[in-house]
Amino acid sequence: MVTLSARTDHDHVALAEIELCGELMIAASAAIGERLSADRIDEVLDVKVTATAERTTVPRQADHRG
Incomplete structure (x- = not known):
């Protein structure tokens, strides 16, 4: 029984x-x-970015194509 x-x-x-x-x-x-x-x-997520808002960047993993 659950x-x-x-x-x-x-x-x-x-x-x-x-x-x-x-x-x-x-x-x-x-x-x-x-x-x-x-x-x-931002458009897909419906994020409103104002001129004073700062974007943060997320480091990307190295491309491991071999």
């Missing part, structure tokens, strides 16, 4: 993150080129 518990705030956050990842995957699969631009990612 006991289901009430959903928590963590569940709602996790579901929102899954939905956003799905939106990014759809946009990436439809994109022309290798990567989505930062502007396109």
Whole structure:
């Protein structure tokens, strides 16, 4: 028998993150080129970037194509 518990705030956050990842995957699969631009990612995630907002960069792993 499986006991289901009430959903928590963590569940709602996790579901929102899954939905956003799905939106990014759809946009990436439809994109022309290798990567989505930062502007396109912001558009897909519905992020409003103001002129005073600073973008942070995430270091990328080295490309290990061999």
